[in-house]
Amino acid sequence: MTTSDPPMPSRPRSATIILPAEPPPPIATTRTASPTTVKPPENKVAPAPVAPNLDAVPRPGEATVKLTIDGEQIEVRKGTNVLEAAKLLGRDICHFCYHPGLSIAASCRQCLVEIEKNPKLQPSCQQPVAEGMVVHTESPVVLEARRALLEFTLKNHPIDCPICDKAGECTLQRHYMDHDHQLTRVDVAKIRKAKHKDIGREIVLDQERCILCSRCVRFCDEIPGTGELTMTFRGDHQNLDIADGHRLDNAYSINVVDICPVGALTAKDFRFAIRPWELKATPTTCQGCATGCAIELQHKHEDAYRIVPRHDPDVNGHWMCDEGRYTYKELASDKRIRHARVDGQEVPLGHAIASIARRLRGNNKKVAAVFSGTATNEANRALADLAALLGAERFVLGRTAGKTDELLRDADKNPNMRGAIAAAGAAKHEGELGLELAGRAYDAVLFLDGTFELSEVVRSALGAINSVCLSDRITPLAEACSIVLPATSWGETLGTTINRQGRLRVLQPAWRPEGDRRERADLLRDIALALGERDLGSSRDRSAAIAQEFDHAGLDQLTREPIAARPTLLRFSNTRG
């Protein structure tokens, strides 16, 4: 390259067609997670990764194109491709390498379609729609091409289904049954390549299973922009591999497992843990940071096994960070608090509530109410009501700040700091300082969550006063408090949070809570009733009110259906891969 050459665009590198939908999002500014003064942060612009491919749904005011697909005429957005246009008609053209969130490679050739006046079959993912175009997606030539390509792809594929983590949600399996389903005609040895190659902190690569679609290569190039993966050699011997001297250690690496159409890339955390068809999926929101990515919590009965991102164009696009994926470990059953504890003794919930009422009662008692950035709006609002009844001082606490980047990870590791601050209203204190004050100046302190870090100073301060903690799992703070009430975890809660963009995010229960675990707002309501105060209303009532406030139809529906268990079986699944 000579010096006079224009600089190469840094990303995407392997793309052949790039159709930017919108200007790239402005870089989000970082902020400290624990400001000393409590005021609601400004709304951030959505930093969601922008999909390079336009969907085909016509937008008002945008140019459209009319074309015919399989005899049906359809009007689609200009600039989209034939594959997306066919999706609008409910025709799922089979493909491996195309991904709506990545640039187009057209390397798998699986999506070939017949376009009239075109001598050869064309890859529908790479073919922009044109006025008057006539497309055939199911003509004999196309079907034969699909079948032949699958046969070719399967030629070197190892017989791994029984030990492959992807089996059951594998795109190759699905396409084989849909479009090929004939037995092998070749009897030659398969090319052997490396199996279970450790290529990164989270990822194991099986080169034999790889069908060379290059989705993962494009992901690493285009989304985190780190470019660790590459293709080496050619033909039968072509390999997916890590670039020399690199490891796949970026903060978004597990996304390559989701987009891998086969089981070539598997997550160390999920490998051999469970079969995907045993899992049920509950759509909910990630509780790892203020971004609030749309996720599916995948679980069997009451045990979560993994989190995968859901497509949400306004928040997280198709992706989520590795850190967020591990938040399901908070839901581990061995850490759950199932029953109330008073002074170290397990007691029935009613006894614990009565104890709290006894200890809080009295006009001259000074009470501190600690709101939480890790609890839902419902819980924080209930605490605000209770604090008003008790005349309590308000504090807002949250997790300490963490790593951040321009993409999805926010330094504020609290999913609902905005909601907590809004609910606390006239709060004065936040952070460690507030806890110390609480120790010195108050007779009792009530924590909405047990996730805050606990220093020695606070521990000793808590030892001297009545402390109540609503916690779903055993934490240092919960263990230091004299009364612990069993609250629901985010896997069991119907509730809402407000993310860094100011958007309302909905949490849905994946399973019924065990033991005496109850929604935080319901526990606080019981405390108010035990104190002889007015009924604060149930958690569900609050959700319904929030649904009204934010005009959120989905949440409104959830509050009317008692348990939102909508397990998604993976049979004939089209959702992943």
Add this chain to the structure above:
Amino acid sequence: MSAPTPTSPPRIASNAAETIDARGRQAGELSLPPSLQQFADDAERLPTDELIVNMGPSHPAMHGTVRIVLRIDGESIKDADVQVGYLHRGFEKESESATYTQIFPYVDRLNYVSPMLNNVGFAMAVEKLLGITAQIPERAEYIRVIVGELARVADHLTCITASLAELGGLTAFFWGNRAREHIWDLLEDVSGARMTHSYCRIGGVAWDLTRDFDAKCKVKLAKVRGLVVDIRKLVDRNRIFLDRMEGVGAISADDAISYGFTGPCLRACGVAYDVRKDHPYSVYEHFDFDIPIADAGDNLARYLVRIEEIEQSMRIVEQALVQIPPGAVIVDDPLVALPAKREVYNSIEGMIAHFKHIMDGLRVPVGEAYSYTEGGNGELGFYIVADGSGRPYKNRCRPPCFYITAALRQLIVGANIADVVPIFGSLNMIGGECDR
């Protein structure tokens, strides 16, 4: 007992000599103290007092699967409330979460004395939905007929000999069971299981007959024939048997049809309806067999029809063994049939096909179908609604004996308690099928 003499009257209350007591007895008659009198009066009234009696579900003749609440007057039945449902297993609901192939073990447990017939009936319903009825290999059809008719023999033998055992004819029961063992030996050779075979598959059968099946079948059928002759010799002209069977539990042809009777119970009323003849399916048109009928519609008629059907079924099996062509036993369609094991273990194509077949199930197109066959008790129907997935949206079973059991009340009202046992036995209510 001699009449009381004047010198020693059986007088208890001497002071009531000239009075007529409250019960209208002449003075001097036998009179008891009030408590004993009450007892004696009750005993006098007993024959005319109606009584509610539970028969079943733990009564041995009720098979643990049905309860009849009888209102009796002495020995005669005034009214009856027949309650089914003791063997309800949720078959239809269970089917909705099982793949089409996984339902075969469930249908085995419908009429558990002739599971092969249920297997065939269910497979045909799914094949109708798939539109592959015409493509089933002929050899598979013949095998289905052979195992189905053997199952029918076992079914009738069970019905006949179990009801003989309930009447006390234990010898016939043992002989009948021995004959049934011969049939089960054959079916075990074919399927690997004596009762719950799960041998059929959508599109054919699981595997071919054993190599020596033909020879073995001939030997076994000869033995079964001999035993059936022995049983007939024992009971056909047995006075006790005839007294219990003849004219008992009779139903008219019109009533039987209006109740929805099919099978041997309907044919015992003189209606020659048999799905194999009237709506021929599979390869039944290729065989020469008769439909036995009887006129009386009573227990004996049902016995006679069944015992003759055993012979007719064996005729069909013998003809089928001669006619059976060589060839494949399951349809050659990778979307319907499992790939051969050598393909599964040695090629990725076979592996994926096997995996998807087992995990997702057959892809049955959206639609609905009712398919009916001649089961052991009559018309066994399956009505399946498919939603395009690998599992039925709805799988409704028409169990033949459910409609027959519905007539039980009519048959036993007016009869004696002892008649309930042979009537119920001759209807051949099978809990697994009736209650599902």
